[in-house]
Amino acid sequence: MHNKVYEIRNNALKACQDARTVQELNDARVKFLGKKGELTLILRSTGQLPPEERPLFGKLVNEVRDELELSWAQREQDLFDAEEKERLLAEGLDITLPGRTITRGTVHPITQIIDETKTIFMNMGYEIVEGPEIEWDYYNFEALNIPADHPARDMQDTFFITEKLLLRSQTSPVQIHAMEKKQPPIRILAPGKVYRADSDITHSPMFHQIEGLVVDRGITFADLKGTLQLFAERMFGPQTKIRLRPSYFPFTEPSAEVDVSCIICKGEGCRVCKDTGWLEILGSGMVHPNVLRQVGYDPKEVTGFAFGVGVERMAMLKYGIHDIRLLFENDVRFLQQFTS
Secondary structure, three states, X not given: OHHHHHHHHHHHHHHHHHOOOHHHHHHHHHHHHOOOOHHHHHHHHHHHOOOOOHHHHHHHHHHHHHHHHHHHXXXXXXXXXXXXXXXXXXXXXXXXXXXXXXXXXXXXXXXXXXXXXXXXXXXXXXXXXXXXXXXXXXXXXXXXXXXXXXXXXXXXXXXXXXXXXXXXXXXXXXXXXXXXXOOOOEEEEXXXXXXXXXXXXXXXXXXXXXXXXXXXXXXXXXXXHHHHHHHHHHHHOOOOOEEEEEEEEOOEEEEEEEEEEOXXXXXXXXXXXXXXXXXXXXXXXXXXXXXXXXOOOOOOOOEEEEEEEEHHHHHHHHHOOOOHHHHOOOOHHHHHHHXX
16 A cells, blocks of 8 residues: 555646646645545545554655645746736837826816805805704705795605605705804805706706805895805906896895806897896895894894805806816816816
């Protein structure tokens, strides 16, 4: 049986050296050293030997196994290195080819407008505040002088989650949260996402809005007009003019729609402004006394103004974008036009 062990050893070493791939080497290992391998089977036959020969035989088999394991490990490393070298050569880079240009990202036009607006108003002493996008009916409507069943609720197609919980349809609730936490004077700007069930080339079910609020003693409509005129000049250029048209918002009284002189034709009249020379940009007004009372302010002591502007609307006007959906499609060709 000793000769049989040496015969298995020699055959195993030959199979180890003859293997040309790691897979062939593993197959040979199983044949000789596996659970049903030749060396394992002969070790199980030790019981057929006389008792005095068994220790020597077992020692011989174990020495052969250790030798084969060492040979296999070395051969496996050699084959692995050879295969890796062959793979690297096959995947070699052609250094004569031009390098691939890594495209720089750009700041999204919506983000540019938000950042620019925040800078303009922070320079006027405004504080930037934010609030939740999932809001209570109370803050989105009731505290803003829009009680349940009020017709003004039909002005906004709202996404309700429950009877009292909804996706905010405006950033105005942030103003209520701010006034509940702080006494006048207040001067805040609230940018953020809002949601309405409306979708076409000029409307999106999710869009961005920026609202401003000022509350203090002696605030007048003239303060509102002056603020918006300065904002329009800094956003669209010093030649920009504004006009205010009477309007209705439940949370302001009096209320006004604000137009800016067309930035395309400079007020001369063109297709973009429908030959009027003006473009509608935002809504505004003096804070309604009922809103002030709702947060515990005395409308005889303090007054205020508020305004709200759609970010997408400003981006479309400033950059000449004709379809709001372009702002959300993430087309790289479109976004690359706004590299700052």
